[in-house]
Amino acid sequence: MSIVTLEQVEAQIAHRFALLRFRPEIELLFRRDYVAERNRLIGIWVAIGLLIYNLVYFGDRAMIPDVLTEVTALRFLVFTPAVIASAFAVRHWPSSRLYDALSVFVAVLGVSLPMAAAVGSQSSYLLIYQNYNAAAFLFFVIALRPLFRAILTGLALMCLSHLSAAYLTDAFDAVTFGGIVTFYLMLSIFLAAAAYFLERTDRRNFLNQLRASLLYRRLEVNSERDELTGLLNRRSLARIGREIWSVEAAPQVVSVILLDIDHFKRFNDLYGHLDGDACIRTVSQHICATVGKGHSVFRFGGEEMLILLPGQGSPQAVAMAEKIRRAIEELAIPHGRSDHDIVTASLGVASAMPAQMAIEKLLQRADEALYEAKHRGRNMVVIAEEPQIAA
Numbered sequence: 001m002s003i004v005t006l007e008q009v010e011a012q013i014a015h016r017f018a019l020l021r022f023r024p025e026i027e028l029l030f031r032r033d034y035v036a037e038r039n040r041l042i043g044i045w046v047a048i049g050l051l052i053y054n055l056v057y058f059g060d061r062a063m064i065p066d067v068l069t070e071v072t073a074l075r076f077l078v079f080t081p082a083v084i085a086s087a088f089a090v091r092h093w094p095s096s097r098l099y100d101a102l103s104v105f106v107a108v109l110g111v112s113l114p115m116a117a118a119v120g121s122q123s124s125y126l127l128i129y130q131n132y133n134a135a136a137f138l139f140f141v142i143a144l145r146p147l148f149r150a151i152l153t154g155l156a157l158m159c160l161s162h163l164s165a166a167y168l169t170d171a172f173d174a175v176t177f178g179g180i181v182t183f184y185l186m187l188s189i190f191l192a193a194a195a196y197f198l199e200r201t202d203r204r205n206f207l208n209q210l211r212a213s214l215l216y217r218r219l220e221v222n223s224e225r226d227e228l229t230g231l232l233n234r235r236s237l238a239r240i241g242r243e244i245w246s247v248e249a250a251p252q253v254v255s256v257i258l259l260d261i262d263h264f265k266r267f268n269d270l271y272g273h274l275d276g277d278a279c280i281r282t283v284s285q286h287i288c289a290t291v292g293k294g295h296s297v298f299r300f301g302g303e304e305m306l307i308l309l310p311g312q313g314s315p316q317a318v319a320m321a322e323k324i325r326r327a328i329e330e331l332a333i334p335h336g337r338s339d340h341d342i343v344t345a346s347l348g349v350a351s352a353m354p355a356q357m358a359i360e361k362l363l364q365r366a367d368e369a370l371y372e373a374k375h376r377g378r379n380m381v382v383i384a385e386e387p388q389i390a391a
Helices: 006-015 024-055 057-063 065-092 096-118 126-144 148-168 174-223 234-244 264-271 273-291 314-331 359-375
Strands: 254-261 296-299 304-310 345-352 381-383
Touching: 006 024, 006 174, 024 057, 024 065, 024 096, 024 126, 024 174, 057 065, 057 126, 065 096, 096 126, 096 148, 126 148, 126 174, 148 174, 234 296, 234 304, 254 264, 254 273, 254 314, 254 359, 264 273, 273 296, 273 304, 273 314, 304 314, 314 345, 314 381, 345 359, 359 381
Parallel strands: 345 381
Antiparallel strands: 254 304, 254 345, 296 304
């Protein structure tokens, strides 16, 4: 699936779409939405369309009785199965191009079949009878509503088919035939103009809905991110914790690493809060780079970070914590009031089975291990004592 950004959608809104075409990634989403909407209604329109189309049988019987057998066969044995087969194809192979092509096919077929039978009729009611096809033009544009380019193609083919058959009946003089041509051309122009503005409205509404959806998603993401570091925050920790600790999805073991930048208050006092913020951002970025995309990193407090490692036991967690500790140490950020003259971090590690220990208790154990790391001299990793695991 194409990924569309809020900026791309806003740029599309600003640049308009007079040619009824979006940039490719947005057009793809629009067409998916378009065919899904048409598929949702296709059963209703097939039922209504066939009912109206086949009720014209009574008009056939009254106005062209001399070719009733032929036109009845065309209505019930050709058109009706073709419409049902087209609807089946669109439902099972949803595609905007297929829907448009079959809409044009059905519309042209609906106009052509009764007029093909009428060519052989000697009825004096052919002028009235041929007006029935105006309903097919309206149904094609208003009910089936393919995309504008398909509508232009369909209207052109329907006009060509209808007017050719009307001419071949040899039932109309030049003035009457000219009136028929004028009527159907005017009808087609009016319907094409209406279809153009209707699709523009549909596309504008789609863009606005897509923009609203992306805005909501961005707000939702931002609400779970720390503004300074871009790390996940406590709110996201609560959500992810619930997901991990759910009965259905709980892994066999979960480890957490709780990290605290050593002597950070002294750093702020010495260098100022702006440099302190820069220090936190740099450390956060390197933690994320070290941990990789497979695990969640949270800003747990002021200078505290938390790494959640579902599915990893103590050995892997300790190795990861040591890797993080070295990465921070190798940054060599100057710290004039630290025991090591550079910024370092202390880390506490705890592991447990979700079925046997709540996340709050696991975090408490990691915090105790972190406190012990600071007590022992900082810039080290300490693992919490493993709880006894029940059989």
